Amino acid sequence: MDLSFVIAVEVLYAVASLVLISAGLAVVFGMMKVINLAHGEFMMLGGYTTITAVGLGVNVFIAMLVIAPLVVGLIGLIVERLVIRHLYGRLVDTMLATWGLSLVFIGLATMIFGNTTTGISTPIPGFAVGDYQISGYNFFIIVVAVVLVIAMLAVLRGTRAGLIARGTMQRADMAAALGYSPDRIYMATFFCGSALSGLAGAVLAPLVGLVPTSGGAYIAKAFITVIAGGPSLIAGLLSSATSFGVVNQVFTFAISPVIGEVALLVAAVILLRLMPQGITGRFFKGKL
Amino acid sequence: MSLNRRDFLGRTAALTTTAMLPTAVFADGTIKLGSILDASGPFDAYGKPMDQAMRMAVSEINEAGGLLGRQVEVTAYDTQSDMALYSQYGQQLTRQDKVDVVHGGILSASREAIRQTMRKTKTLYFYNVLYEGGVCDRNIFINGVTPAQQVEALVPFAMKNSGKKVYILAADYNYGQITARWIQKFVADNGGEVVGTDFFPLDVSDFGSTIAKVQTAAPDLVIAPLVGGAHLSFFRQWAAAGMKDKIALASTTLGVGNEHKVLTPEEGNGIMCAYNYSQELDTPENAQFKEKWAAMFDGDQSMHEIAVSHYHGIKTWAEGVRKAGSLDRMAIIEALETGISIMGPGGKVTVDPKTHHAVLDVHLMEMQDQQMKVIETLPQRQPVDTQAVCDLSANPNDNTQYEIEI
Numbered sequence: 234m235d236l237s238f239v240i241a242v243e244v245l246y247a248v249a250s251l252v253l254i255s256a257g258l259a260v261v262f263g264m265m266k267v268i269n270l271a272h273g274e275f276m277m278l279g280g281y282t283t284i285t286a287v288g289l290g291v292n293v294f295i296a297m298l299v300i301a302p303l304v305v306g307l308i309g310l311i312v313e314r315l316v317i318r319h320l321y322g323r324l325v326d327t328m329l330a331t332w333g334l335s336l337v338f339i340g341l342a343t344m345i346f347g348n349t350t351t352g353i354s355t356p357i358p359g360f361a362v363g364d365y366q367i368s369g370y371n372f373f374i375i376v377v378a379v380v381l382v383i384a385m386l387a388v389l390r391g392t393r394a395g396l397i398a399r400g401t402m403q404r405a406d407m408a409a410a411l412g413y414s415p416d417r418i419y420m421a422t423f424f425c426g427s428a429l430s431g432l433a434g435a436v437l438a439p440l441v442g443l444v445p446t447s448g449g450a451y452i453a454k455a456f457i458t459v460i461a462g463g464p465s466l467i468a469g470l471l472s473s474a475t476s477f478g479v480v481n482q483v484f485t486f487a488i489s490p491v492i493g494e495v496a497l498l499v500a501a502v503i504l505l506r507l508m509p510q511g512i513t514g515r516f517f518k519g520k521l
Numbered sequence: 522m523s524l525n526r527r528d529f530l531g532r533t534a535a536l537t538t539t540a541m542l543p544t545a546v547f548a549d550g551t552i553k554l555g556s557i558l559d560a561s562g563p564f565d566a567y568g569k570p571m572d573q574a575m576r577m578a579v580s581e582i583n584e585a586g587g588l589l590g591r592q593v594e595v596t597a598y599d600t601q602s603d604m605a606l607y608s609q610y611g612q613q614l615t616r617q618d619k620v621d622v623v624h625g626g627i628l629s630a631s632r633e634a635i636r637q638t639m640r641k642t643k644t645l646y647f648y649n650v651l652y653e654g655g656v657c658d659r660n661i662f663i664n665g666v667t668p669a670q671q672v673e674a675l676v677p678f679a680m681k682n683s684g685k686k687v688y689i690l691a692a693d694y695n696y697g698q699i700t701a702r703w704i705q706k707f708v709a710d711n712g713g714e715v716v717g718t719d720f721f722p723l724d725v726s727d728f729g730s731t732i733a734k735v736q737t738a739a740p741d742l743v744i745a746p747l748v749g750g751a752h753l754s755f756f757r758q759w760a761a762a763g764m765k766d767k768i769a770l771a772s773t774t775l776g777v778g779n780e781h782k783v784l785t786p787e788e789g790n791g792i793m794c795a796y797n798y799s800q801e802l803d804t805p806e807n808a809q810f811k812e813k814w815a816a817m818f819d820g821d822q823s824m825h826e827i828a829v830s831h832y833h834g835i836k837t838w839a840e841g842v843r844k845a846g847s848l849d850r851m852a853i854i855e856a857l858e859t860g861i862s863i864m865g866p867g868g869k870v871t872v873d874p875k876t877h878h879a880v881l882d883v884h885l886m887e888m889q890d891q892q893m894k895v896i897e898t899l900p901q902r903q904p905v906d907t908q909a910v911c912d913l914s915a916n917p918n919d920n921t922q923y924e925i926e927i
Contacts, residue, residue, distance in 0.1 A: 354761070359761055367733070371729060440758065490721060
């Protein structure tokens with residue numbers, strides 16, 4: 234009983250961390266069709282922002298949940314103005330440009346923070362479930378992911394800004410004809426996407442040893458999750474994160490962490506072979 | 522690779538020209554010491570202090586008038602925690618820089634990446650790091666502790682403080698794999714039982730499911746030969762899950778890169794380990810060493826187990842050169858094989874002629890408030906694991922890494 238609870242928490246945690254890792258990319262790539270190869274570096278910057286802020290005496294939760302998303306969002310804004318806005322609709326060109334950006338960010342982080350491992354301790358203590366101990370921080374990540382998904386849903390579905398953003402992504406020319414500036418809306422959306430990446434990097438920072446090349450560890454998982462999710466933004470994110478999270482954890486428990494990672498990749502290959510349009514290309518059609 | 526006649530002639534000509542370059546060009550200049558270490562990247566906690574230790578040892582040698590009346594000059598390469606760069610810089614040190622000796626390599630993977638290059642180019646090689654034992658090669662001298670010196674002492678010590686059921690979490694490459702087998706052997710020898718073994722690639726940093734899995738096996742003790750910056754998160758997550766007071770923890774690697782100073786006291790306290798060196802060793806040699814280090818590096822105190830091993834290694838090599846009275850590789854090897862001893866911050870270190878490993882002191886320790894408190898000292902332990910399989914005086918041409926069979 235206790236064990237099944239512990240395993241359930243670990244599975245939920247794996248799903249939640251996939252949701253977090255992929256949310257920013259789902260906005261930037263899923264909505265805006267910008268292949269952002271610097272997504273992992275945005276996360277890495279979120280981590281470094283948190284560690285720097287904590288080092289300056291800021292409360293760790295404020296650093297993770299407020300400062301890191303804002304800082305990385307602003308960096309995203311600058312990047313959008315300088316580079317990305319010239320490349321909308323040019324899929325392959327954005328790929329090249331953002332790959333260059335990722336190298337620049339790695340280089341800058343190496344210059345500023347040094348090519349060395351840094352980290353902070355997890356701010357939440359563990360607790361006991363029957364005979365087992367589990368990490369309290371895992372719950373925090375699950376909560377953040379749930380709140381994040383609800384907030385995204387609320388903004389995109391419930392607010393006028395969300396409606397305008399969705400409309401602009403579908404038909405920028407119509408949005409312009411109705412008097413909205415697609416340029417501004419793209420800019421704001423890219424800011425949100427970057428801020429989400431920054432948040433993910435910040436929240437995951439206490440769990441990992443951070444180096445300037447840390448972004449590489451996330452980028453593949455993020456793209457796999459978003460692509461396998463398919464055209465629907467949130468339904469796709471949730472369904473693919475759940476499938477991969479469960480597969481990963483089941484194999485991790487049954488065999489080993491290495492096999493868990495392998496199983497995730499194999500599952501992605503099989504899934505995309507069966508559903509080339511992603512999960513929401515077949516199921517949950519028309520959902521957000 | 523296809524090779525046509527033109528390529529072949531071109532390469533042969535290039536090789537011959539290189540071979541004919543006078544190797545004695547530096548005869549009256551400086552002695553060239555090659556250094557190859559990860560001074561940046563995930564393994565820099567190991568490599569940076571090793572680089573400092575090397576520079577300190579060389580400056581001490583030079584201040585004392587050098588070797589054979591010549592100054593020692595350092596040629597150093599930073600391999601950035603990238604195993605591929607070892608092969609490249611190994612070639613560069615031996616074929617372009619033509620150094621007289623190479624000191625370096627940290628992970629066992631990096632040592633094996635350059636060991637054959639050193640042997641082929643007849644460049645004397647020192648690997649000064651704690652490792653899994655068994656390397657038998659007359660061209661290499663090894664200064665670090667081996668499993669028979671370390672694991673054999675650590676396992677009964679840790680089991681006595683906890684219990685008989687042991688779980689092993691090891692790094693997934695030659696060091697972790699072979700060390701895990703040694704741990705299994707010594708646990709069985711002490712009447713215990715290994716209830717589980719897991720291996721982790723060096724970039725794994727999420728141990729959540731592992732911690733849950735360990736609990737299902739309910740061991741009394743976890744022994745963790747984990748390596749590098751990413752694996753350090755295991756000790757954080759272990760403490761964050763509140764496991765520290767439930768299951769005892771021992772490691773064959775934690776502290777080697779001063780990890781106990783990175784972890785908070787709450788995360789580190791009580792973890793057991795066994796090494797040749799601790800900053801807390803109360804000897805005049807260590808006090809003097811720490812003082813000199815602080816003076817040379819602006820008050821820095823980052824010396825650790827393998828930095829001290831590296832220092833011992835360079836001092837041993839210098840002693841060998843002095844005794845040989847020449848820079849000839851074979852003369853130095855033969856001088857070292859007479860069983861040269863040095864006194865260093867980690868105590869007396871003697872070259873074992875049969876295996877080219879070291880006889881040295883090992884201390885059982887426990888982490889306490891970011892220090893490594895020495896609990897018990899085991900003086901002058903022999904590398905018996907390697908001695909059992911390797912005899913370089915009988916088989917000077919041996920070139921194998923022997924692995925333990927279970």
